Amino acid sequence: MQPYSFKAQQNISSQHCNPSLSLSQKKKKKLIAEEKIDCMENHHSRYYLTFLLPVLALVVVVLNVSNAQPLVPALFIFGDSVVDVGNNNQLHTIVKANFPPYGRDFKNHRSTGRFCNGKLASDFTAENLGFTSYPPPYLNLRVKGNNILNGANFASAASGYYDFTAKLWDAIPLSQQLEHYKECQNILVEVAGQSNASSTISGAIHLVSAGNSDFIQNYYINPLLNKVYTADQFSEILMQHYANFIQACFPHISTLQHVKQNLYALGARRIGVTTLPPMGCVPAAITLFGSDSNVCVARLNTDARNFNTKLNSTSESLLRNLPGLKLVILDIYQPLYELVTKPSENGFFEARKACCGTGLVETAILCNKDSIGTCANASEYVFWDGFHPSESANKVLADDLIAAGISLIS
Numbered sequence: 426m427q428p429y430s431f432k433a434q435q436n437i438s439s440q441h442c443n444p445s446l447s448l449s450q451k452k453k454k455k456l457i458a459e460e461k462i463d464c465m466e467n468h469h470s471r472y473y474l475t476f477l478l479p480v481l482a483l484v485v486v487v488l489n490v491s492n493a494q495p496l497v498p499a500l501f502i503f504g505d506s507v508v509d510v511g512n513n514n515q516l517h518t519i520v521k522a523n524f525p526p527y528g529r530d531f532k533n534h535r536s537t538g539r540f541c542n543g544k545l546a547s548d549f550t551a552e553n554l555g556f557t558s559y560p561p562p563y564l565n566l567r568v569k570g571n572n573i574l575n576g577a578n579f580a581s582a583a584s585g586y587y588d589f590t591a592k593l594w595d596a597i598p599l600s601q602q603l604e605h606y607k608e609c610q611n612i613l614v615e616v617a618g619q620s621n622a623s624s625t626i627s628g629a630i631h632l633v634s635a636g637n638s639d640f641i642q643n644y645y646i647n648p649l650l651n652k653v654y655t656a657d658q659f660s661e662i663l664m665q666h667y668a669n670f671i672q673a674c675f676p677h678i679s680t681l682q683h684v685k686q687n688l689y690a691l692g693a694r695r696i697g698v699t700t701l702p703p704m705g706c707v708p709a710a711i712t713l714f715g716s717d718s719n720v721c722v723a724r725l726n727t728d729a730r731n732f733n734t735k736l737n738s739t740s741e742s743l744l745r746n747l748p749g750l751k752l753v754i755l756d757i758y759q760p761l762y763e764l765v766t767k768p769s770e771n772g773f774f775e776a777r778k779a780c781c782g783t784g785l786v787e788t789a790i791l792c793n794k795d796s797i798g799t800c801a802n803a804s805e806y807v808f809w810d811g812f813h814p815s816e817s818a819n820k821v822l823a824d825d826l827i828a829a830g831i832s833l834i835s
């Protein structure tokens with residue numbers, strides 16, 4: 426195991442991170458003072474700016490995107506199977522979904538590698554932002570040219586904040602996803618020129634979805650972790666990696682010194698990070714960890730909520746220390762919990778069992794065209810396979826993300 430030191434309380438505001446911060450304290454104070462005056466003088470116009478702009482943006486999002494420009498220049502996506510659109514197809518891993526019945530409700534009934542019968546929440550998000558195509562899986566691009574002008578997807582199923590999770594499953598660690606992003610940016614510069622590339626990157630939304638596999642596909646099944654760390658301690662480790670992913674600033678942690686890239690240094694200024702879902706409510710988790718009960722596993726949900734709380738506070742301190750950054754946490758815990766606990770009120774009829782196979786455990790290779798019991802109509806199921814929501818549940822999640830994500834585009 427890696428020798429982590431929990432006592433070294435991570436101070437994100439450490440001056441290692443950002444020496445320019447302390448230098449500009451005076452300037453900052455002046456700015457704050459100016460802002461106060463400005464605020465008093467323009468109270469009303471500010472009020473409208475703060476509250477009307479998001480509303481207008483929302484109207485634009487919902488009503489008027491089909492023939493307009495997208496609301497942001499590009500969408501770049503990082504993370505795990507919640508957002509992987511086919512990068513794992515190219516890898517020697519068992520964590521794949523590029524065969525039927527995956528994708529049976531997708532365009533042309535194509536199994537793309539998405540862990541879903543149809544669209545992912547991030548696909549709906551791309552549509553809501555006004556894009557006419559989805560960010561392509563970076564590894565699948567035959568020609569890495571014009572098709573990345575509007576973004577790319579670097580996500581890899583079974584990846585997580587903890588690089589070792591991805592390594593266990595031969596997936597692409599987040600650190601490697603950043604290397605791919607760097608490479609992608611170089612291509613963008615070649616295709617569009619330096620200044621267009623820079624404005625594309627700073628204006629783009631960067632969507633991050635990770636942490637799920639760190640728990641489900643690593644911590645809970647890996648005695649090297651769960652006998653050594655409590656779930657809370659493991660969450661702390663994940664937070665260090667998360668903060669490093671946004672901006673590497675923990676030089677005193679030797680094990681993380683290999684971290685070379687981070688989103689902020691690569692120019693990302695608009696970042697949305699999804700929370701953990703109610704991990705204890707996914708069908709396979711109930712089967713595997715629920716000790717013969719048919720209800721959500723309370724322990725796993727507690728771990729998820731605890732992680733989400735830390736995610737919020739870590740993000741808040743990143744925000745305090747990284748000038749120009751817009752960073753929002755996109756909550757999928759509550760909306761998914763609502764669907765699971767009150768399916769019929771939300772137009773669903775099955776939440777315990779997934780559509781694919783028996784619906785109790787199957788995912789990846791175990792959910793295939795010969796699986797017995799696969800449902801006829803997935804739109805009534807909250808879950809498509811043992812771990813992943815159906816397209817119709819993803820639609821509900823994506824609709825909920827609009828409100829939270831508004832501040833990223835305004």
Ligand SMILES: *[C@@H]1O[C@H](CO)[C@@H](O)[C@H](O)[C@H]1NC(C)=O
Binds near residue numbers: 616617618621
């Ligand atoms: C780069 O930006 C300029 C000015 O906005 C524009 O005229 C040009 O077409 C852009 N180039 C590419 C390749 O997108």
Ligand SMILES: *[C@@H]1O[C@H](CO)[C@@H](O)[C@H](O)[C@H]1NC(C)=O
Binds near residue numbers: 737754755
């Ligand atoms: C953290 O939670 C608070 C309270 O819900 C919320 O207002 C804030 O926006 C959250 N922070 C981030 C970075 O999303």
Ligand SMILES: *[C@@H]1O[C@H](CO)[C@@H](O)[C@H](O)[C@H]1NC(C)=O
Binds near residue numbers: 802803804
């Ligand atoms: C599937 O179920 C939904 C919701 O009940 C319904 O609207 C739809 O028509 C059904 N589709 C098929 C092919 O039966």
